Amino acid sequence: MSEAKNSKITDLEDLGDRLAVMEGVVEDLKKPKLSRSQIEVLLNQYILLEDSILAGIEILSKTIASMSDKNILDTRTEQFNHVGSDFQDTWNDEYWACYEMIREGYSRRKLNSNTSEKVAHLQELAIALNKSTTEEKKEESKALEEVDELSRKYKPGNHPEPVSRKCCDCFIA
DSSP, X not given: OHHHHHSOOOSHHHHHHHHHHHHHHHHHXXXXXXXXXXXXXXXXXXXXXXXXXXXXXXXXXXXXXXXXXXXXXXXXXXXXHHHHHHHHTTXXXXXXXXXXXXXXXXXXXXXXXHHHHHHHHXXXXXXXXHHHHHHHHHHHHHHHHHHHHHHHHHSTTOSXXXXXXXXXXXXXX
16 A cells, blocks of 8 residues: 555546556456466556555545536546446455455555554653663662661661760769
C-alpha cells in the first residue's frame, strides 16, 4: 500500500487511466491456466490499483467543485465498483488465498513499520525515565546518607562516655 501512496491520483484523467489498466489486469486474470506466480503478480497489480483508485476517489470527491466533474467521478466510481465486484465474484479459493496473502503482506509491512516506530518511541521513553530516576536516586542517596550520618550522631549509646575529672571537690562529668 505504500507504493499506492507514492503515486497519488490527482485528476479524473489519471483515475480513468488507472481504471483502464485495472480492467486489463482483470482480463489477464480471467485467462485460464495461469501459474501461481502469474496469479500473484497480477493480483499484486490488482491490489495496488485497487488501493490507489480508492484513495483517488476519496481525494477527488473532496476536491472536485464542478457538477460535470462530479458526474464523471460518479461514473468512474460505478465503473470501479462494477469491475472489482463482478470479477471478485468469480474467484476460486486459490485466487482468494493469494489475495489475502498479498493483503496480509501489506498489512504486516504497515504493522512492522508501526511496531518499529512504537519500539523506538518506547526506547526513548525508557532512556529518559532511566536518566531521571538515576538522577533522583543520586539525590535521594545523598539525602539518605546525610540522614544516616545524623542518626548515627544522635543515636543513644553511640556517644563516648564522658571523661570524669575532678576539680577541687566538684565532680564534672
